[in-house]
Amino acid sequence: MGSARDPGAVAWPDKMITQAEAFAKAAKWPVYVDWESLGTGVNGIEVTLRCGKCTGSCGQLRRGGAVYNGSLDEMLSMVLRHMVQAHDVALNTREASASGT
Numbered sequence: 473m474g475s476a477r478d479p480g481a482v483a484w485p486d487k488m489i490t491q492a493e494a495f496a497k498a499a500k501w502p503v504y505v506d507w508e509s510l511g512t513g514v515n516g517i518e519v520t521l522r523c524g525k526c527t528g529s530c531g532q533l534r535r536g537g538a539v540y541n542g543s544l545d546e547m548l549s550m551v552l553r554h555m556v557q558a559h560d561v562a563l564n565t566r567e568a569s570a571s572g573t
């Protein structure tokens with residue numbers, strides 16, 4: 473535990489976007505859940521939230537018996553991060569709307 477590959481919790485970028493703004497932006501983004509068997513039984517599965525546009529991983533939801541990012545808040549944060557990193561979606565809508573663009 474504690475390595476860079478641990479899924480862990482996703483930090484909320486609250487300086488750039490509020491949760492309400494983020495929800496408005498990310499709510500219609502297509503996502504789906506994918507899973508992979510790493511062993512036997514329910515403790516041997518890894519569950520990933522994937523992007524419906526590029527099938528890339530947004531983040532991990534479960535590895536074996538451990539649940540990660542189990543709240544909607546965390547999932548929203550993962551989807552947002554993916555939108556920014558993989559699809560160049562701008563998060564700074566507050567600045568954009570304030571300047572009239």
Ligand SMILES: [Zn+2]
Pocket residue numbers: 523524525526527528554558559
């Ligand atoms: Zn994607």
